[in-house]
Amino acid sequence: xxxxxxxxxxxxxxWAKVAPRAEEIGTDALSRMLVVxxxxxxxxxxxxxxxxxxxxxxxxGKTVMSGVAEAVSKIDDLTNGLLTLSELHAFQLRVDPxxxxxxxxxxxxxxxxxxxxxxxxxxxxxxxxFLSAVALALSEKYR
Amino acid sequence: MVEWTExxxxxxxxxxxxxxxxxxxxxxxxxxxxxxxxxxxYFGNFGNLYNAAAIMGNPLVAAHGTVVLHGLDKAxxxxxxxxxxxxxxxxxxxxxxxxxxxxxxLLADCLTIVVAARLGSGFTPDVQAAFQKxxxxxxxxxxxQYH
Numbered sequence: 001x002x003x004x005x006x007x008x009x010x011x012x013x014x015w016a017k018v019a020p021r022a023e024e025i026g027t028d029a030l031s032r033m034l035v036v037x038x039x040x041x042x043x044x045x046x047x048x049x050x051x052x053x054x055x056x057x058x059x060x061g062k063t064v065m066s067g068v069a070e071a072v073s074k075i076d077d078l079t080n081g082l083l084t085l086s087e088l089h090a091f092q093l094r095v096d097p098x099x100x101x102x103x104x105x106x107x108x109x110x111x112x113x114x115x116x117x118x119x120x121x122x123x124x125x126x127x128x129x130f131l132s133a134v135a136l137a138l139s140e141k142y143r
Numbered sequence: 144m145v146e147w148t149e150x151x152x153x154x155x156x157x158x159x160x161x162x163x164x165x166x167x168x169x170x171x172x173x174x175x176x177x178x179x180x181x182x183x184x185y186f187g188n189f190g191n192l193y194n195a196a197a198i199m200g201n202p203l204v205a206a207h208g209t210v211v212l213h214g215l216d217k218a219x220x221x222x223x224x225x226x227x228x229x230x231x232x233x234x235x236x237x238x239x240x241x242x243x244x245x246x247x248x249l250l251a252d253c254l255t256i257v258v259a260a261r262l263g264s265g266f267t268p269d270v271q272a273a274f275q276k277x278x279x280x281x282x283x284x285x286x287x288q289y290h
Contacts, residue, residue: 035268036275052268105252109271112260119260121177121195128178 003129008075010126015072017118018111022069025114026061027053029106037102043095064103071134078137090141097142100135107131145280147222154273158258159219167257168208173199174253182246211250218281226284233288244286251278 003011018025031052033040047056067085074081089095108127112119119127175182177195186192189203198204214232221228236242255275259266266274 032268032271036272109256109259109266112256113263113266116260116263119256121174121199124174124256125178 001129001132003075003126003133007126007129010123011072011075011130014115014118014123014127015069017115019069021114022065023058023062025107025110026063026065026068027058028061028110028113029103030057030061030064032106032109033103036106040099040102043093043099068107068134071130071137075130078133079140082134082137083140086138086141089138090143097135097139100131100138104128104131104135144223145225150269151273151276152222154270155219155222155277158262158270158274159216162212162258164212165205165209167254167261168210168212169205170208171250171254171257172204172208172211174257175250176204178253179246179249182249185240185242185246215281218277218284222277225280226287229281229284230288233285236285237289244282244289247282247285251275251282254278 034044034050034057035052041050044050044056044060047054049056051057070085071078071082108124108131111127112124173195176186176192176198183192186204186207189201189207191197191201192204217228217232218225236244255271255278258274259271262270
């Protein structure tokens with residue numbers, strides 16, 4: 001299910017609207033993930049505060065979204081473009097890849113809330129494919 | 144048996160009492176058919192599903208979206224007995240419609256996204272958790288009679 005040229009155009013256009021609100025969106029998506037899928041909290045036992053919108057959640061939401069922004073800029077070759085991030089997730093963070101789907105879902109929910117008119121079915125499918133492709137690239141170095 | 148908090152009960156009743164079934168049903172099913180095109184396999188007799196615009200404008204999709212959403216009413220009205228309430232529908236989806244149960248999850252995700260867009264900031268993380276828990280229980284009940 002690779003990205004078509006049309007998918008990439010859709011993603012880049014939509015991302016231009018998302019980018020200015022990236023931190024807010026990342027924070028909200030992460031907050032939702034921790035509440036709706038409590039098992040994901042196991043990765044953040046070192047944080048003082050896991051409540052929605054807390055300082056560590058905000059900081060990490062920003063980090064995650066800059067990763068997504070990097071993926072958009074490297075959309076033509078995600079596997080090579082995200083190699084360093086893949087190594088980070090594989091060897092240091094060791095996040096179970098099933099969680100990439102969970103975070104992706106929550107990102108889509110936040111995008112639907114923030115862009116009720118722009119997040120059309122066509123944009124939705126393009127973003128879903130994109131986030132799946134990013135997850136795949138991030139899993140590249142796992143085994 | 145599923146345990147529901149007061150918050151969860153109130154949230155589910157609130158969301159469904161205010162829901163525009165035609166609009167939400169139509170949008171959720173359309174989104175499912177566009178975002179996960181393989182789900183179109185169950186709607187061979189619906190006519191034109193060639194692209195997003197065709198799906199959105201298809202009256203059979205709109206009508207069926209409403210049917211599916213009203214199917215959720217049973218669960219809303221019988222939150223303490225969803226499993227038994229859906230026994231017949233589970234048999235229907237398995238024996239007659241032959242729907243792969245993974246599709247229930249796909250439609251549920253689309254429904255969550257449509258409801259999120261409608262409620263906006265009102266769709267807080269806690270509301271989302273309650274809504275997704277409700278849908279997960281329905282999905283489990285719909286899958287129960289598969290063998």
